[in-house]
Amino acid sequence: MDKRESLTLAQRRVFLDAAKEFTTAVRTELRSCSVSGWSVETKKDGSWVTSVDRRIEVLLLELIRKRFPDHGFIGEETGALNNNAEFQWLVDPIDGTEEYVRGMAHYGTILALHYQGKPVVGVIDHPALEISCTAAFGLGVFCNGQQLRLQQRPKAQMEREALIVVPARDDFLRHTDKSVVFNRITAAYPNHRIFRTCYGHTCAALGHVDAAIEYNVRAWDLAATRLLIEEAGGRYEQVREINVPTIGPLYGAVFGEAVLVERLMALLRVDT
């Protein structure tokens, strides 16, 4: 039995409603940050962090601790707190910091609650696009209040012409050079987009693209995605897990239309 089944629907709703409240608070905080300005730093791994990322993460940590004092917390900036708890909140305050800093609208806040390692609630929120996707296990996935249901697309459309979101070549160069995988995927599915934020996950859940791939990302980057995709009737598969000293585990996943996910898995799994 899926351990999540032991949570009542009412319990799941409580968690979902809490996650939505937290997201609303994040949007408010982001609006005030856009007025007051922010500072940018480059982290050890070369990625960017802003004072806004930190502020949002602290805000979420405080809200979660106050509401669910016995739950654990894993955040991009904070690390792991209370990591033996059965319930763990995973947070990426601004996924797509470069987009945020440069003024593009594709960044998003990722928030998820996992129970015994499995997602119970997932939220991807795009404040600038005014798109919010929320899901709870067994309760469906909703985008701005409307339930999402991936429609089966004709198999023929899952061929070469399929529209997929892929990572940038850079993502295949982390730790070891896997750029041959980038070449293989982009050659097999030449009609691709590259967003480099969780906007691609949102597009996959909405059916705006046929599938999306992530490669060498952190746990919080994917924390909400499986639930969003599966509750929409799509397929989500983890295809990679490596442990990089000083950085930690990096993951790869492919998700969206079941038929296409199967085909992409074959291309992603061939080791090189």
Added chain:
Amino acid sequence: MDKRESLTLAQRRVFLDAAKEFTTAVRTELRSCSVSGWSVETKKDGSWVTSVDRRIEVLLLELIRKRFPDHGFIGEETGALNNNAEFQWLVDPIDGTEEYVRGMAHYGTILALHYQGKPVVGVIDHPALEISCTAAFGLGVFCNGQQLRLQQRPKAQMEREALIVVPARDDFLRHTDKSVVFNRITAAYPNHRIFRTCYGHTCAALGHVDAAIEYNVRAWDLAATRLLIEEAGGRYEQVREINVPTIGPLYGAVFGEAVLVERLMALLRVDT
């Protein structure tokens, strides 16, 4: 002397204001289309066209003819009308039809007026993103009413980490296989995004990305871009022009930060 100098500032303003009016009319029409629905067809070249593309182009043609009866018109769906006129309007009613049909917000309307082959007015309008960039020769470029001025970025940021928008691999496969150019560009600048619509042009004019590339596109796809970029203080270079039987001429261009455009030109021009 630049022939466009022979047009008075007052004349250019008249054309600019007309282009803005036409764009407003397009937005209104698009709203009514989103209510009434649309049909989709696949064209001979494999690209999509919707009843909305046709409706918007007919609307623009009518508005232009009524206002400037002696001007020429070149549209994606209509072809060329009155093509000996000194003034030519170039139109792409929906650039990014696939985005429009699938529900993504990155599509845009492109509208430009050329005088003796050179751009006098350029508009890229993104109705779903509520972003409108408008430029007139010598009068600057504005985005939602705010003047754009590309800031000189530190040269170091124009290295490998630079953020660029590139075409999909598919664009390098039109007519002849130039996918080696895709490999070269994505390897030299691994922090790229792929939008496949004029949203990348907008991002380059706004400085949200450092540069953008188009490859094997039609004249109307680039019709507004040079003016938007140059009026913002950036550099625009055409790097490719080929004539494909049954399709017509296809172009390539690179635009944005001058330093980076120079480097990208070198990578694009090496013939393979």
